[in-house]
Amino acid sequence: MSNAVVDREVDSKKESRANEIKRLERREGWKRRLPILPALLFTIVVTQIPFLFTLFYSLTDWRIDKLEPRQFIGIDNYTSLTEESEKFFREAAWVSVQMTVMAVLFSLIVGTMLAILLDRKFFGQGFIRTLLITPFLVMPVVAGLMWKTQMLNFNFGIINWILNGLGQESVEFATRYPMGSVIVVLVWQWSPFMMLIVLAGLQGQDPSVLEAARVDGASTFGIFRQITFPQLRPFLELGTLLGAIYLIQVYDHIEVIVGGQPGANNLPFYIAQRSIGGGNRFGLASTYSIIVVIASIIIANIGLRVLSNLLEDDS
Amino acid sequence: MAEVRYEKASRIYGFGGVGAVRAVNELDLNIADGELLVLVGPSGSGKSTALRMLAGLETVNEGSIFIDDVDVTLKPPQDRDIAMVFQNYALYPSMTVGENMGFALKQAKVPKAERRAQVEEAARILDLEPYLDRKPKNLSGGQRQRVAMGRAIVRSPQVFLMDEPLSNLDAKLRVQTRTELADLQARLGTTMVYVTHDQVEAMTMGHRVAVLDHGELQQVDTPRRLYSSPANLFVAGFIGSPAMNLIETDRTGDELHFGSTVVPLSDDVQADLKASASTRFVVGVRPEHLIQTPDGAPCGATVVEELGSDAFVHASMPHNGTEATVVVRVDGETAITRGDNLTIAIGGPVHIFDAESGVRLGKPVT
Ligand SMILES: Nc1ncnc2c1ncn2[C@@H]1O[C@H](COP(=O)(O)OP(=O)(O)O)[C@@H](O)[C@H]1O
Ligand SMILES: [Mg+2]
Numbered sequence: 001m002s003n004a005v006v007d008r009e010v011d012s013k014k015e016s017r018a019n020e021i022k023r024l025e026r027r028e029g030w031k032r033r034l035p036i037l038p039a040l041l042f043t044i045v046v047t048q049i050p051f052l053f054t055l056f057y058s059l060t061d062w063r064i065d066k067l068e069p070r071q072f073i074g075i076d077n078y079t080s081l082t083e084e085s086e087k088f089f090r091e092a093a094w095v096s097v098q099m100t101v102m103a104v105l106f107s108l109i110v111g112t113m114l115a116i117l118l119d120r121k122f123f124g125q126g127f128i129r130t131l132l133i134t135p136f137l138v139m140p141v142v143a144g145l146m147w148k149t150q151m152l153n154f155n156f157g158i159i160n161w162i163l164n165g166l167g168q169e170s171v172e173f174a175t176r177y178p179m180g181s182v183i184v185v186l187v188w189q190w191s192p193f194m195m196l197i198v199l200a201g202l203q204g205q206d207p208s209v210l211e212a213a214r215v216d217g218a219s220t221f222g223i224f225r226q227i228t229f230p231q232l233r234p235f236l237e238l239g240t241l242l243g244a245i246y247l248i249q250v251y252d253h254i255e256v257i258v259g260g261q262p263g264a265n266n267l268p269f270y271i272a273q274r275s276i277g278g279g280n281r282f283g284l285a286s287t288y289s290i291i292v293v294i295a296s297i298i299i300a301n302i303g304l305r306v307l308s309n310l311l312e313d314d315s
Numbered sequence: 316m317a318e319v320r321y322e323k324a325s326r327i328y329g330f331g332g333v334g335a336v337r338a339v340n341e342l343d344l345n346i347a348d349g350e351l352l353v354l355v356g357p358s359g360s361g362k363s364t365a366l367r368m369l370a371g372l373e374t375v376n377e378g379s380i381f382i383d384d385v386d387v388t389l390k391p392p393q394d395r396d397i398a399m400v401f402q403n404y405a406l407y408p409s410m411t412v413g414e415n416m417g418f419a420l421k422q423a424k425v426p427k428a429e430r431r432a433q434v435e436e437a438a439r440i441l442d443l444e445p446y447l448d449r450k451p452k453n454l455s456g457g458q459r460q461r462v463a464m465g466r467a468i469v470r471s472p473q474v475f476l477m478d479e480p481l482s483n484l485d486a487k488l489r490v491q492t493r494t495e496l497a498d499l500q501a502r503l504g505t506t507m508v509y510v511t512h513d514q515v516e517a518m519t520m521g522h523r524v525a526v527l528d529h530g531e532l533q534q535v536d537t538p539r540r541l542y543s544s545p546a547n548l549f550v551a552g553f554i555g556s557p558a559m560n561l562i563e564t565d566r567t568g569d570e571l572h573f574g575s576t577v578v579p580l581s582d583d584v585q586a587d588l589k590a591s592a593s594t595r596f597v598v599g600v601r602p603e604h605l606i607q608t609p610d611g612a613p614c615g616a617t618v619v620e621e622l623g624s625d626a627f628v629h630a631s632m633p634h635n636g637t638e639a640t641v642v643v644r645v646d647g648e649t650a651i652t653r654g655d656n657l658t659i660a661i662g663g664p665v666h667i668f669d670a671e672s673g674v675r676l677g678k679p680v681t
Contacts, residue, residue, distance in 0.1 A: 215370055
């Protein structure tokens with residue numbers, strides 16, 4: 001046999017072996033992809049298709065109180081947002097920003113303080129922790145009703161009863177301070193969520209690190225500022241972002257407590273008002289929704305990045 | 316520089332009565348200025364608790380602790396001027412190596428420039444200069460251990476407290492580091508209390524060694540004397556590797572038997588034996604004090620451990636009606652193998668303990 005023939009035989013053997021490996025790799029890939037396929041399809045059907053429809057509606061002039069057919073108008077809805085006629089949209093956007101920032105900030109502060117109190121051994125710890133979590137488990141509508149009727153009510157609310165007891169006049173909270181009232185309820189509901197996140201951070205600390213700091217002469221506050229807080233930072237960031245994503249979508253509390261009076265109407269509430277709530281401007285409302293979605297996606301992206309950093313740090 | 320004194324110091328967990336655990340019970344211990352004292356004992360014997368009581372991290376429920384004749388029993392850790400190295404090092408994860416080492420000085424409001432100088436000096440001693448700007452998670456185990464050491468020495472404290480600082484290192488590094496640590500302590504001349512469960516570490520490092528068991532101090536002495544004159548059965552079994560042969564035996568009048576031989580007893584042991592009402596005793600002989608002699612007790616080799624310079628023969632010996640296992644040290648050149656028969660006898664110091672109370676008979680060997 002000549003050398004050339006042998007070489008060719010060796011080459012073809014090598015090739016078939018390489019093909020075999022490729023085939024195995026492909027099969028391996030499908031084995032990994034196949035199980036997530038149903039979830040992926042489901043997600044596309046329930047989120048992406050409605051989103052595409054909304055995107056399409058936002059490019060049309062569509063009102064169901066008129067007989068005219070839906071008209072494609074390009075980006076006119078978007079450009080109109082800066083006009084004088086849309087000042088309520090900008091107001092609602094500003095309310096959304098204020099409400100979200102305040103609610104997140106205060107629930108984070110209250111949640112952190114509760115977490116610090118809970119992060120120690122005492123009798124009945126589990127019971128107290130469960131009690132503190134319950135506000136988070138109450139349905140938003142129910143929370144709104146509870147606060148509106150039992151706490152803030154002008155005639156028989158507990159807060160006014162206490163104020164009267166202190167010799168003060170009753171206050172009509174929901175009309176005098178609509179946004180403040182909503183924020184108080186949001187903080188009451190969301191502090192437990194922040195507490196759980198911060199508590200996870202506190203309990204993840206190595207107790208001997210805190211002891212080392214004590215031996216090294218640090219005060220209790222010094223230990224919190226110099227040791228605990230830096231370790232807590234990613235947890236606080238995570239709480240902020242998750243909280244912001246949810247709180248930007250608040251609707252129920254506003255509907256129940258202030259019910260459309262000016263001063264506390266955020267974007268979701270305004271969107272509902274302009275479409276199903278009687279406004280009937282579906283095209284325009286779709287435009288608002290798209291804006292909210294884009295803003296939320298930006299926030300969520302930052303959130304996911306923080307989350308993955310957190311998980312990397314742990315490993 | 317300071318002396319340390321425990322006076323009947325106890326740490327009691329749980330509420331009085333049933334269920335209360337005396338993790339450390341009425342500990343009396345004097346540690347001299349500049350001394351390296353090792354606390355050794357099996358896991359759960361209260362070593363860490365005793366150290367943490369001195370650090371101020373555990374409440375002293377009874378008794379008191381003094382540092383240089385100052386009663387520190389009720390003082391918080393930050394007022395005791397001590398530095399502690401933890402088993403897992405407990406480095407501050409969000410700070411660099413330099414910040415870790417300078418942390419205590421910062422708390423003491425030492426000016427920045429001075430702080431930097433002291434940190435750099437400590438880093439030089441410990442070969443940590445290239446790593447001053449790294450975070451702890453980017454260091455190897457040995458480097459982390461040195462940072463923990465650095466954090467302690469930067470402060471020039473009155474007393475160093477070390478809780479098993481080498482137990483997370485691999486065997487080779489552990490042996491090397493323990494020499495370096497003992498050398499560092501000698502150079503600085505600072506009193507050190509060192510906790511370990513490893514009796515070899517205790518014997519090689521300690522000026523004196525305190526043996527703890529079940530929260531009770533068993534004996535405190537120099538390594539040499541702990542080995543040659545254990546105060547009780549526990550210390551006899553704990554110190555030394557391979558362990559001392561401890562053979563239980565019934566008394567025959569005023570004689571004790573080891574296999575088929577009669578144990579040679581000194582006059583003071585003989586006197587104590589005569590005075591004792593007990594019937595069961597433990598004969599303790601170190602493997603190197605058993606010799607092969609034609610008129611010794613017969614036994615059969617079961618396992619032979621070759622160590623090169625010498626070998627340890629595990630042998631089964633008919634004793635007191637049953638078989639007892641004894642370990643004999645023999646020359647590495649001797650060709651004893653499994654199944655061989657030998658005759659052995661006690662050819663060195665023998666330790667006799669009361670089997671019931673564990674107390675040693677006779678005067679301590681000096
Ligand atoms: N917080 C605690 N509550 C109850 N018992 C404890 C506590 N901490 C330690 N102990 C007990 O005290 C004893 C001594 O513990 P420790 O000092 O950690 O032992 P060592 O360091 O010698 O291994 C152990 O029996 C342990 O179970
Ligand atoms: Mg321990």
